[in-house]
Amino acid sequence: MPEHQLKALHSANAPSAEPKTLVESAYRSLRRDIIEGRLQPDEKLRVEHLKDRYGVGAGTLREALSLLVADALVASQGQRGFRVAPISLADFADITRTRIMLECEALRQAIALGDDAWEGDILAAFHRLSKAEEKLSGDEAREEWEERNRVFHEVLIAACPSRWTKHFLSILYHQAERYRRLSLYRNPIPRNLHEEHEALLKATLARDAEKATAIMAEHIGLTLKALQQLEPDVFAGNGGTQA
Amino acid sequence: MPEHQLKALHSANAPSAEPKTLVESAYRSLRRDIIEGRLQPDEKLRVEHLKDRYGVGAGTLREALSLLVADALVASQGQRGFRVAPISLADFADITRTRIMLECEALRQAIALGDDAWEGDILAAFHRLSKAEEKLSGDEAREEWEERNRVFHEVLIAACPSRWTKHFLSILYHQAERYRRLSLYRNPIPRNLHEEHEALLKATLARDAEKATAIMAEHIGLTLKALQQLEPDVFAGNGGTQA
DNA sequence: TCAACGTTTTTTCTCGAGATTTTTAAACAA
């Protein structure tokens, strides 16, 4: 029964199956609020307050928080409750480097092993992403763009046979999403995301692994560069020197 | 406060700090029982039975199980409870390959960045491991050897600055430990573990990154080869074709 | 003014009981 393990490994990005339990429902709401910044980094998560906010019991919320520890979006300290995982530039640099290593390797394998159906899926995901890019001006559309961007990256490496690599990448992607929002808000470097994605698409379909991975590394690294050129006050109240 | 995040990321292998809550206590006992095979792969984990076995309440045990989902040692299915994560040869092959990629990269960085204290720690860990290897004949000593082997691998890459790489490696190490026990029980290939570790030590201290990573890849890969040469009935009742 | 101590308040952690859902088993018809 491979389905179970896949679901377990990819619990972080289950396509969009309806949450069947209150725990899962609270888990998703919490994760969304953390990634989108409504629950700020390093903020204390008091169970008594949050159980009203999300309309569940204390035990249920506690269980949802335990699941978020898996994604490293929440940190639990011994007997002193839960906190939103802190952020720092050093941490994002680590996330970016690790993600580049894994995602380039996955892409290399996908290019070597992908079949026709895989190519088709990539084209479809790219098309949907392009459509979302056009109407990115409105703030509402960002939600949709973020989702389609995730799917595009996911489909690119779908032909990679390593479940573990993809599992780790999905964790890193969600981590990076927190930082990406900071970057987009301030908009320091005007990027032409469409061209980046198109170059990635063409190199991949041409089965040019060297070129594709180079573009991918550049593409992922640009968000880090953007954040590095930002004033450090974005990370208000962090530790700062972790990695 | 870097300590929190480190603890969160490395929750899977907290050095040996006393468990301060019942949840953590149950979490450790459960993880131990799963890794050592007392709770068999794919076995159903009924909360009502297990809460007696571990002497905690239902909610507490449920929370501990949620934490184990993080390590992918337990899989939770919608509204149908928890299960021990299944095992398969394909899964172990994936674990091994991914681990080789990450651990070699980490070792390369450690060799480039390690200082004198790091070298000293490696020597100390190697010495303790060697002592444990001598008395490995008895079954009791395996516990100690396994722990010192883990520390040796951990210290080797301690100088690698990437917390995320080390976090993922600690997950993979625990996963591999389940399979390693299967391999040791049957003992198909007589390995000279001491020589392997010594070669690894010498190449690392000589700062020969190419040689060290080559030895590391061979060292990690041997357990997979041993299991591949074993009859497939070791994985009784698995899916078998996942990766 | 500052530091240390003990009390009060808040928060976390833990447990058992009740409501839904899934699974199992039996009964019945074709």
Add this chain to the structure above:
DNA sequence: TTGTTTAAAAATCTCGAGAAAAAACGTTGA
């Protein structure tokens, strides 16, 4: 015998209340 429907049984999921710990606060003393 086989398949479907129904009912009983088991397990999961959820909640609120009580015990233990940590944080906050004010008081006391130098």
